[in-house]
Amino acid sequence: MVNKMVLDKREQILEVAEELFAEYGFEGTSVRELAKKANVNVAMVSYYFGSKEQLIKALIQLRAGTFKQTLEALNNDGHSPVEKLNLLVDFYVERVFTHHRFHRVINREISLHQRSSFNKTISDILLKNFEEIKKLILDGQKKKVFRNVDVELTIASLIGTISKVVQSSYFSCRIINIDPDKNSIFEEEHKKRVKKHLKDMMQAHLLRK
């Protein structure tokens, strides 16, 4: 039987890497414990990816792919600016919640060693998403539906809010008053709550009075 449980060793390594990098950081994760948890010999990491550094780059390439297309499709739809904004929030929250481990990894890595090639690689990916969202807001402004707000920082608020919630589930649980031992911040209930808040705030901020 072929199902999701049956992963080849390369995929197995990538999956465990995402989990451990999210939990302990890139530097904080040793290739040995990674291999152990993936039920794989230590040498397999070098064999498949070349090095630990290239492993995380492969992970980023893998996850960053689908994102931009969906955003582009959104901009080409026939929806109104407000509808697009709501769809954007739904999509973005959905995406980050589903891949919260990955987003924790890149949010951490982008804050490291400022002008390394690594930082630039991630920045490039994030910037493409950023530009698509920017188009959406500028279009709404052009149509006189949205106010003349600070577009760049408005996007920073949108992204920043979701990042904050996902950043530390322990901290987020304590913020919204749920028991970190019993509940997860990633449950459907809280996802809806984040969507509602962002739509609410973004509309209050963007729509003309």
Next chain:
Amino acid sequence: MVNKMVLDKREQILEVAEELFAEYGFEGTSVRELAKKANVNVAMVSYYFGSKEQLIKALIQLRAGTFKQTLEALNNDGHSPVEKLNLLVDFYVERVFTHHRFHRVINREISLHQRSSFNKTISDILLKNFEEIKKLILDGQKKKVFRNVDVELTIASLIGTISKVVQSSYFSCRIINIDPDKNSIFEEEHKKRVKKHLKDMMQAHLLRK
């Protein structure tokens, strides 16, 4: 002559630690390069702080101190909710921009190894700030000045926006279209811009129409 340039070795270590932890992360910074940059023997870190782990804890204790008092003072002032909100934004942005290295460190560390004592220590500090801001908004709601918004997530948006801007100065520079090689995201001009955006958005979000 006694001035800021004359630091004893303990202070020197703390200062360099903040710089390197912000740039390369806690795990990514070796005690040896830290000592070298601080013009200090390697053994001095153990001598003054006991261990690398206790060094970063000392750094957190040092920087986290003054923050809560200022927030408390804000809540006890005779200002209106809107005035308090504006003062809060000014103070918070000022604070994070001034200590952007430190904030990068804790924002990264809190996203690591979920339920370690370390994560809980930082969460406790951040939660105290959080509760003070919550009081401010709840007070505004009680006085019927503020709308019935999602208080917790509104604070997440406030904090998340600033964190995003400070997180990676390279990424932020590219977002707001300035040259990362010539300009810094931490200049007065951009600080003002962030303050303006946050006041604008928070008022649009919180005030009754």
Next chain:
DNA sequence: GTTTAAATTAAACAAACGTTTAATTTTGCA
């Protein structure tokens, strides 16, 4: 069934890690 390449392994590699030791220098005080 034999052959060839790919996959997998245990072992070893040098380098870097955080920390400790034991000796030496500096400092403050009587």
Next chain:
DNA sequence: TGCAAAATTAAACGTTTGTTTAATTTAAAC
């Protein structure tokens, strides 16, 4: 000046790090 405590040093400690090696097993093709 003399003495005890504090500060500072170079060297070494045992681990752990990421990576490589060379041998072995597995799989696929002929």
